Amino acid sequence: MLQVREVSHSYGNRNWLDRSGSRPVLENISLTMDKGSCYGLLGTSGAGKSTLGKIILGIEKPSKGEVWFEGKNLYHSSRKLLKEWRRDLQVVFQDCYSAVNPLMTAAQIIGEPLRNFERYSPKELQRRIGILLEQVGLRPEDERKYPHQFSGGQLQRVNIARAIALKPKLIVLDESVSSLDMVHQTQILSLLADLRTHYGLSYLFITHDIRAATAICDHIAVMDQGSLVYQGGDRESLIQCAHPAVKQLVSSILPEHPSERIVLN
Numbered sequence: 001m002l003q004v005r006e007v008s009h010s011y012g013n014r015n016w017l018d019r020s021g022s023r024p025v026l027e028n029i030s031l032t033m034d035k036g037s038c039y040g041l042l043g044t045s046g047a048g049k050s051t052l053g054k055i056i057l058g059i060e061k062p063s064k065g066e067v068w069f070e071g072k073n074l075y076h077s078s079r080k081l082l083k084e085w086r087r088d089l090q091v092v093f094q095d096c097y098s099a100v101n102p103l104m105t106a107a108q109i110i111g112e113p114l115r116n117f118e119r120y121s122p123k124e125l126q127r128r129i130g131i132l133l134e135q136v137g138l139r140p141e142d143e144r145k146y147p148h149q150f151s152g153g154q155l156q157r158v159n160i161a162r163a164i165a166l167k168p169k170l171i172v173l174d175e176s177v178s179s180l181d182m183v184h185q186t187q188i189l190s191l192l193a194d195l196r197t198h199y200g201l202s203y204l205f206i207t208h209d210i211r212a213a214t215a216i217c218d219h220i221a222v223m224d225q226g227s228l229v230y231q232g233g234d235r236e237s238l239i240q241c242a243h244p245a246v247k248q249l250v251s252s253i254l255p256e257h258p259s260e261r262i263v264l265n
């Protein structure tokens with residue numbers, strides 16, 4: 001469904017005083033995502049995960065390489081095709097509060113993509129917003145609430161409802177559960193798993209949290225300083241991987257004494 005082919009990227013010099021040359025943020029990244037899969041992209045801060053996410057979403061053109069989505073080259077497409085991709089590729093960010101307009105109600109936030117892409121009557125729009133609220137576990141009366149009247153976990157559900165409103169094919173989840181407490185994290189991860197089954201969605205799950213990634217992903221890649229240093233589907237090989245960046249991630253969740261070690265997932 002999605003192929004990233006030999007993608008490299010630099011942001012260029014930040015200002016004219018910076019003569020150091022543009023350091024690559026991504027170097028020769030290739031990955032493939034199958035339909036319906038959940039691909040975990042792990043790595044420490046600054047590894048380049050969000051940059052790769054933006055390139056996959058079509059909002060940051062890579063300096064080199066290609067992104068293919070459903071057999072077509074994302075950055076060599078007509079305006080019409082790009083508009084279709086805007087529907088098919090959605091994103092949920094970490095900071096649920098800054099991802100929404102504080103002056104809009106939940107109904108307005110969730111209804112926004114439907115108003116932009118569909119021509120529903122007001123009654124039909126209302127009905128669809130009601131279904132979406134229910135699907136993400138919110139109550140009908142929540143539609144009248146403003147962002148500040150929700151908890152972080154509830155507002156992230158509003159963001160997820162907006163992301164699934166157009167029945168996309170791929171959702172980039174960029175640290176989407178990272179700012180939530182453990183209880184809300186578990187609830188949102190379980191909601192995401194249910195929605196994936198219901199809609200046949202694919203996720204690119206960007207995170208630094210190996211535990212969250214192993215809970216829902218069927219494939220995991222680890223990035224370090226702009227390169228992919230590990231790709232695999234099975235937890236054991238991730239734990240056994242000798243690359244220092246992978247070991248660092250794994251050790252962040254493993255106690256020193258083997259008898260105290262919990263099994264991932």
Ligand SMILES: Nc1ncnc2c1ncn2[C@@H]1O[C@H](COP(=O)(O)OP(=O)(O)OP(=O)(O)O)[C@@H](O)[C@H]1O
Pocket residue numbers: 011025043044045046047048049050051052208
């Ligand atoms: N718009 C930008 N302009 C210039 N440099 C940028 C820009 N966005 C990111 N960078 C730089 O690119 C590098 C990778 O950043 P990116 O946000 O992709 O990493 P990340 O792995 O997602 O990190 P984090 O987990 O902290 O979000 C960093 O050094 C960052 O400073």
